[in-house]
Amino acid sequence: KAGVTQTPRYLIKTRGQQVTLSCSPISGHRSVSWYQQTPGQGLQFLFEYFSETQRNKGNFPGRFSGRQFSNSRSEMNVSTLELGDSALYLCASSLNPGGDNSPLHFGNGTRLTVT
């Protein structure tokens, strides 16, 4: 069974640009969550989607957005990039939402560098 696939693996953007990251969950998983990992702030929850609906959202500005498609694939978008958005963005999928009784399976992440 294929794992969670994130594309691209690496990305370099300039301040002010926007970026779209993609995540394909494990087959059969309907919940997709996104996390930001930085050396300073650690791992922080961005949002979770289930059945194409945003279920929960973390404390990030509106520049961070996402969506989920009918095949459960998800994208996240960051507009007007700032230097502080440089991070490893991790996607995780699970059978059910909430990450509690249904374990999260993480992808290898997209490393975004903003210059």
Added chain:
Amino acid sequence: GDSVTQMEGPVTLSEEAFLTINCTYTATGYPSLFWYVQYPGEGLQLLLKATKADDKGSNKGFEATYRKETTSFHLEKGSVQVSDSAVYFCALSDRRALTFGSGTRLQVQP
């Protein structure tokens, strides 16, 4: 809000040494607790979990017991191997999302 505190790393051990990584949490409800491991260049992998007080999670020789009275979930392994070198994250779930600790880097020397 909820929070997780882990011991600072790096933790450097010799092969076959005993490992303890401390983790304490603050939560308003009754969270589930997890340990995740991250190998270089990879995402996080679930190592073990416990969903209620006094539960013990175990996997690959690692163990952790959910202690409600001390709000702790310390990770232990009796004999570490070089292949255990990684970053370990303690986390809790409030059924909305995972809140992670800052991670503890473990380096095991042969």
